[in-house]
Amino acid sequence: MNRVQALQHLIAAANADPARILQQTVCYDRSNSLTFSVSWGFAIQVYQGNELLPDLLSLQRTFGPWRRGNKVDANFMFNTRDYPRDPCKRPSVFFLKSVTSDKRGVWSNYSRHVVGNCYESNATQLKQIIVFSRKLELNNEQMNAPRRQCCNVLPSSNDTISLHIRQCEIDELISMQS
Numbered sequence: 001m002n003r004v005q006a007l008q009h010l011i012a013a014a015n016a017d018p019a020r021i022l023q024q025t026v027c028y029d030r031s032n033s034l035t036f037s038v039s040w041g042f043a044i045q046v047y048q049g050n051e052l053l054p055d056l057l058s059l060q061r062t063f064g065p066w067r068r069g070n071k072v073d074a075n076f077m078f079n080t081r082d083y084p085r086d087p088c089k090r091p092s093v094f095f096l097k098s099v100t101s102d103k104r105g106v107w108s109n110y111s112r113h114v115v116g117n118c119y120e121s122n123a124t125q126l127k128q129i130i131v132f133s134r135k136l137e138l139n140n141e142q143m144n145a146p147r148r149q150c151c152n153v154l155p156s157s158n159d160t161i162s163l164h165i166r167q168c169e170i171d172e173l174i175s176m177q178s
Contacts, residue, residue: 009096013041013108016101019136025165026056027151036129036163037091038151041099044110044129045091055081087116094129105134126161133165 001009014021020040027036028050035047037056047056058081084090094110101107110129136149150168153161 010041013096013099016099016108017041017106017133017135020106020133020165023136023149024057025149025151026053027153027163029153029161034153036151036153038131038163038165040131040133040165041108042096044094044131046094046126046129047091088118090115092126094126097128101135105132107132125158127159128161130156130160130162131165132162 010021017040022042023040025038025040027038028034029036033049035049035051035056037045037047037051039045093113093115095113097109097111099106099108108131110131112127133149148168149165151166152164154164156162
């Protein structure tokens with residue numbers, strides 16, 4: 001896919017649900033010990049084990065300072081976390097393949113992007129992730145911080161998993177335990 005096609009692909013997702021585009025939602029699958037970080041309309045990262053929510057919200061350092069040398073500190077105005085050089089230590093990544101919508105909601109399909117020969121985790125068995133959500137229409141209350149969405153991991157087949165993104169209930173927390 002070239003750059004123009006990639007942009008058209010992203011715009012198609014934005015047309016389906018403009019308020020939700022690139023919004024990050026974190027889901028925990030206790031039964032398979034997986035953590036899903038969903039950037040709706042773009043990609044899903046799947047981590048083996050339970051990752052803490054604050055760790056997932058900080059940016060991965062996939063970039064470096066312009067100036068190089070041992071006297072240059074890689075300090076930025078925002079929190080970052082390391083990005084492993086070894087592809088087998090990185091989360092599995094699933095990129096948006098397609099998005100469809102109707103009056104019931106929006107379905108987005110994400111397919112696995114394979115990098116390296118890493119066959120160590122439950123996440124490596126997955127080939128596709130299907131995400132269902134209602135079209136996001138924010139009201140004044142939802143605009144208040146922290147503006148998070150909750151999600152459920154639904155029973156699925158061996159190579160496909162389904163996630164349901166929804167509005168959090170009153171006093172509901174995004175946590176590893178249910």
